[in-house]
Amino acid sequence: MKITRITDKKVSLRRTIDTGTEEQRKIVQSIISTVRSDGDKALFSYTETFDKVSLSSLKVTEEEFTAAYEELDNELVEIIREAAANIRSFHEKQKRESWFSYNDEGTMLGQKITALDAVGVYVPGGTAAYPSSVLMNVIPAQVAGVKRIVITSPPNQQGTLPAGVLVAAKELGIAEIYKVGGAQAIAALAYGTETIAAVDKIMGPGNIFVALAKREVFGIVDIDMIAGPSEIVVLSDETARANEIAADLLSQAEHDKNSSSILVTTSMNQAEEVKLEVEKQVATLPRKEIAKASVDTYGHIYVTDDLETAIAVVNELAPEHLEVLTENPLAILNDLKHAGAIFLGRYSSEPVGDYFAGPNHVLPTNGTARFSSPLNVDDFMKKSSIISYSEKAFTNNYEKIAKLARLEGLEAHARALEERRK
Amino acid sequence: MKITRITDKKVSLRRTIDTGTEEQRKIVQSIISTVRSDGDKALFSYTETFDKVSLSSLKVTEEEFTAAYEELDNELVEIIREAAANIRSFHEKQKRESWFSYNDEGTMLGQKITALDAVGVYVPGGTAAYPSSVLMNVIPAQVAGVKRIVITSPPNQQGTLPAGVLVAAKELGIAEIYKVGGAQAIAALAYGTETIAAVDKIMGPGNIFVALAKREVFGIVDIDMIAGPSEIVVLSDETARANEIAADLLSQAEHDKNSSSILVTTSMNQAEEVKLEVEKQVATLPRKEIAKASVDTYGHIYVTDDLETAIAVVNELAPEHLEVLTENPLAILNDLKHAGAIFLGRYSSEPVGDYFAGPNHVLPTNGTARFSSPLNVDDFMKKSSIISYSEKAFTNNYEKIAKLARLEGLEAHARALEERRK
Numbered sequence: 001m002k003i004t005r006i007t008d009k010k011v012s013l014r015r016t017i018d019t020g021t022e023e024q025r026k027i028v029q030s031i032i033s034t035v036r037s038d039g040d041k042a043l044f045s046y047t048e049t050f051d052k053v054s055l056s057s058l059k060v061t062e063e064e065f066t067a068a069y070e071e072l073d074n075e076l077v078e079i080i081r082e083a084a085a086n087i088r089s090f091h092e093k094q095k096r097e098s099w100f101s102y103n104d105e106g107t108m109l110g111q112k113i114t115a116l117d118a119v120g121v122y123v124p125g126g127t128a129a130y131p132s133s134v135l136m137n138v139i140p141a142q143v144a145g146v147k148r149i150v151i152t153s154p155p156n157q158q159g160t161l162p163a164g165v166l167v168a169a170k171e172l173g174i175a176e177i178y179k180v181g182g183a184q185a186i187a188a189l190a191y192g193t194e195t196i197a198a199v200d201k202i203m204g205p206g207n208i209f210v211a212l213a214k215r216e217v218f219g220i221v222d223i224d225m226i227a228g229p230s231e232i233v234v235l236s237d238e239t240a241r242a243n244e245i246a247a248d249l250l251s252q253a254e255h256d257k258n259s260s261s262i263l264v265t266t267s268m269n270q271a272e273e274v275k276l277e278v279e280k281q282v283a284t285l286p287r288k289e290i291a292k293a294s295v296d297t298y299g300h301i302y303v304t305d306d307l308e309t310a311i312a313v314v315n316e317l318a319p320e321h322l323e324v325l326t327e328n329p330l331a332i333l334n335d336l337k338h339a340g341a342i343f344l345g346r347y348s349s350e351p352v353g354d355y356f357a358g359p360n361h362v363l364p365t366n367g368t369a370r371f372s373s374p375l376n377v378d379d380f381m382k383k384s385s386i387i388s389y390s391e392k393a394f395t396n397n398y399e400k401i402a403k404l405a406r407l408e409g410l411e412a413h414a415r416a417l418e419e420r421r422k
Numbered sequence: 423m424k425i426t427r428i429t430d431k432k433v434s435l436r437r438t439i440d441t442g443t444e445e446q447r448k449i450v451q452s453i454i455s456t457v458r459s460d461g462d463k464a465l466f467s468y469t470e471t472f473d474k475v476s477l478s479s480l481k482v483t484e485e486e487f488t489a490a491y492e493e494l495d496n497e498l499v500e501i502i503r504e505a506a507a508n509i510r511s512f513h514e515k516q517k518r519e520s521w522f523s524y525n526d527e528g529t530m531l532g533q534k535i536t537a538l539d540a541v542g543v544y545v546p547g548g549t550a551a552y553p554s555s556v557l558m559n560v561i562p563a564q565v566a567g568v569k570r571i572v573i574t575s576p577p578n579q580q581g582t583l584p585a586g587v588l589v590a591a592k593e594l595g596i597a598e599i600y601k602v603g604g605a606q607a608i609a610a611l612a613y614g615t616e617t618i619a620a621v622d623k624i625m626g627p628g629n630i631f632v633a634l635a636k637r638e639v640f641g642i643v644d645i646d647m648i649a650g651p652s653e654i655v656v657l658s659d660e661t662a663r664a665n666e667i668a669a670d671l672l673s674q675a676e677h678d679k680n681s682s683s684i685l686v687t688t689s690m691n692q693a694e695e696v697k698l699e700v701e702k703q704v705a706t707l708p709r710k711e712i713a714k715a716s717v718d719t720y721g722h723i724y725v726t727d728d729l730e731t732a733i734a735v736v737n738e739l740a741p742e743h744l745e746v747l748t749e750n751p752l753a754i755l756n757d758l759k760h761a762g763a764i765f766l767g768r769y770s771s772e773p774v775g776d777y778f779a780g781p782n783h784v785l786p787t788n789g790t791a792r793f794s795s796p797l798n799v800d801d802f803m804k805k806s807s808i809i810s811y812s813e814k815a816f817t818n819n820y821e822k823i824a825k826l827a828r829l830e831g832l833e834a835h836a837r838a839l840e841e842r843r844k
Contacts, residue, residue, distance in 0.1 A: 347816035359807035385781035
C-alpha cells in the first residue's frame with residue numbers, strides 16, 4: 001500500500017460512475033422491450049441465453065426450499081435467525097407514524113405515512129449471492145409493512161439458487177422467489193409478466209446490465225441507489241493496533257478488485273506497520289488475488305499531522321464504511337460528517353455490522369454518503385400530505401391565495417377559490 | 423369531458439415516461455462533457471445559443487434584486503412572506519433527530535441524521551418560473567439545515583429572471599442565483615465550474631433536456647424524482663357542488679396541455695352537471711386553449727355505483743392531487759392509499775395547497791404516488807448508521823459472525839474478527 005503524508009484534505013475516492021457503453025444501453029433497451037411484449041417467454045429465453053440453463057418454471061418450489069435446508073447445517077440456520085432478529089430490532093426503531101396537527105383556525109395539516117404495496121429485491125448470482133443480502137433488503141421492507149416482497153436471482157447451471165439465499169428467504173416467510181436475473185429480471189419487476197406481477201420499487205445491486213436496466217425503468221418504478229465499488233476507511237491514531245487495522249482493510253479488499261481500503265492515521269509508525277501487516281496477512285487469504293489487486297490499485301494510507309486534518313480527509317472521502325479506531329471515538333462523532341456506517345472502537349470491526357449487529361449493510365458507496373443513506377425503513381414508505389382547510393381559514397385567506405395565483409398567471413386557480421364564495 | 427360508467431377499477435393514468443430520443447440523449451451527453459471540460463465558458467456559450475442572450479456574468483446581482491422589488495407590489499411581497507412562514511411551519515414538524523440506543527451487553531446502535539452540505543434548485547424559465555416553486559424547494563432544505571442552497575434558472579432575453587422568483591429567493595436569504603438553464607445548468611451543478619461549485623443534490627422540474635441531464639448525472643449527485651405530467655383527481659359523492667368541482671378540475675387543466683383532470687363520482691347527475699360547468703367555465707379563461715386541450719385529451723369523468731368502487735379507482739390512479747368532496751372525507755382517509763396530497767372537504771380547494779397552506783406542492787406525478795412522496799425535509803437529510811460494539815457483545819458473538827462470513831466465502835471477514843482475540 002502506498003503511504004502519503006498530507007497536510008490538506010485534497011483526496012477523493014470519487015470515480016466516474018459506470019453508465020455503460022452505447023452498445024450495452026441498446027442491449028438493455030432491447031431486453032426491456034422484449035420482456036414487455038413477450039412476457040414469460042422472453043424470461044425463459046434470456047435465461048437460456050445468459051444463464052445457460054433451461055427452466056420449466058420460474059418460481060422456486062417447496063422442494064427447492066427443502067433441499068436448501070438439508071444442505072445448510074442447523075447451527076448456521078440458528079445464526080441466520082439471530083442475525084434476522086437483530087436486524088429487525090434495529091429497523092423497528094426507525095418506523096414512523098402518520099401525524100396531524102390543527103391550528104387555531106381549525107385547519108388540519110399532516111402527513112399520512114404508509115408502506116409501499118410491492119417491492120422487488122434483486123439478489124445477484126454467483127459468489128455474490130449472499131444470504132445476508134436477503135436479510136438486509138427484506139427485513140426493512142417487512143418492518144415498513146410492505147405486503148408483497150418478491151426476490152429475483154439468476155439461477156445457477158443446475159437451475160436453482162444457493163442454499164443460503166433460499167434458507168434466508170424462507171426464514172423471512174418470502175413466498176415469491178423467481179429464478180431470473182439480469183436486465184430481464186428488472187424489466188419483469190417493472191412492467192410485470194404472466195408469472196411476475198409488477199412491483200413499485202426495485203432494490204439490490206447487480207452487474208452493469210442490471211444497473212442500466214434499473215436506470216431505464218426509474219420513473220416507472222422507484223429504484224434504490226445505483227451501487228458503485230465498495231470501500232472502507234479506517235481513521236486511527238497511535239492507540240490502534242496495526243494487525244487489527246490491516247485485517248479490517250483486507251476484509252473489504254477481498255470483496256472485489258475494485259474495492260478501496262484506505263487508512264487515514266496520525267501516526268507514521270503505525271502507517272508503516274499496517275503496510276507490512278497487510279503484506280503479511282494478504283498472502284495467506286484464499287481470495288488473495290482479489291484482495292491484493294484491490295489494495296495495490298485502490299489501497300492507500302494517508303498520514304496527517306493531527307486528528308483534525310485526518311477528520312477533514314475522511315469527510316472528503318465520504319466512505320461507505322468508516323471505522324474509528326482513535327482513543328475516544330465518541331468524542332469526534334459529531335465531526336464525522338459523511339459516512340454510510342460508522343464503526344466506533346476496536347470491537348466494532350466492520351464484519352460485525354456486515355452480518356449481525358442490526359444496522360443495514362446496504363450502504364452508499366463511492367462517495368455518495370454525501371447525499372445518501374443506508375437502506376432503511378423510510379425507503380419502503382411513502383408520505384401523502386393531508387390538507388383540511390376550515391371555512392374560517394378559507395375565508396381569511398382565499399383572497400391572498402388568489403392574488404398569488406394571478407401573479408403566476410394562473411387565473412383558473414384564482415377562480416377555483418372564488419367559486420366557493422358564490 | 424368524456425363520462426364513463428365503470429364497475430371495476432380498470433383505469434390508469436400511467437403513461438410511458440419520456441426518456442427522450444437517441445438524438446436528445448446525445449445532445450445532453452455532449453453538453454455535459456463540454457461543461458465538464460470548458461466550465462463557465464461553456465455556460466456562456468450555451469446560454470447564447472439556447473436562451474439568445476449574451477451575459478457578462480452568471481450570478482444575479484444586488485441591482486437585479488432591487489429592480490425586482492421595485493417591480494412587485496408590496497402587498498404581494500407580504501403574501502409571499504406569509505406563505506413562506508406557513509410552509510416553514512409545516513416542514514419544521516417533519517424534522518427528525520439522531521437517535522441511539524444501548525442494549526444489555528453495552529452495545530450502542532443508532533442513526534446519525536444530518537443535513538446535506540449543498541443542494542441546487544432548478545427553476546424552469548418562461549411562464550413556469552413560479553415564485554411558489556422557489557419557496558417550496560428552498561424552505562425544506564433550509565429547515566433540514568442545508569448550508570449552501572443554489573438556484574439556477576434560464577435568463578430571459580433581457581438577461582435577467584422574473585421579479586417574483588428573485589423576490590422569493592431574496593426573502594429566503596438565498597445568495598447564489600445563477601442565470602443558466604437547460605442541461606448545462608444541471609452539468610454545472612453536478613460537476614462544478616469556476617463560478618458554480620458542485621452540489622450534492624439537484625431538485626426541480628424542467629424540459630426534456632433538463633430531465634435527461636438529471637438522469638445522466640444521477641449517481642454523481644442525487645436528484646429528486648423526474649417529474650411527469652401533472653394531475654388532479656376529484657373524488658365526490660352527490661353532496662359536492664358541480665361548479666366547484668369544475669373550477670378545481672380547470673385549475674389543473676390550465677397548467678399544461680398534458681395535465682389530467684379526472685372526476686370519480688358516485689353520481690351520474692353530478693357527472694353531467696360537471697361536464698356542462700367545465701364547458702361553460704373554460705370558455706372564459708385566459709388560458710382556455712391550454713385548459714380545453716387538456717380536458718379534451720386527458721380529462722375524464724368516471725361514475726361508479728358506490729363509494730367503495732370509487733375509492734378503488736382513485737387508488738389505482740394514484741394521483742398527484744386528490745380532492746375528497748364527499749359527505750365525510752375523514753371517514754375514508756384510511757382507505758385512500760396512494761396520493762401525493764389529499765385535500766379534504768370543499769374549503770381545501772387545490773390552490774390552497776399549491777401556494778399557501780404549508781404542505782409542499784412538489785408532488786409525485788403520473789401515478790408515482792404509489793412509491794414517492796411530496797418533497798419534504800427528509801429529502802435534504804441523510805443518515806449514518808452508528809455501531810459501537812462492547813467487548814462483552816464482541817466476545818459473545820464473534821464466533822457466530824465468523825461462521826456466517828465463512829458461509830459466504832469471505833475468510834478475511836472472519837479473520838478480522840479473530841485478529842481481536844490474539
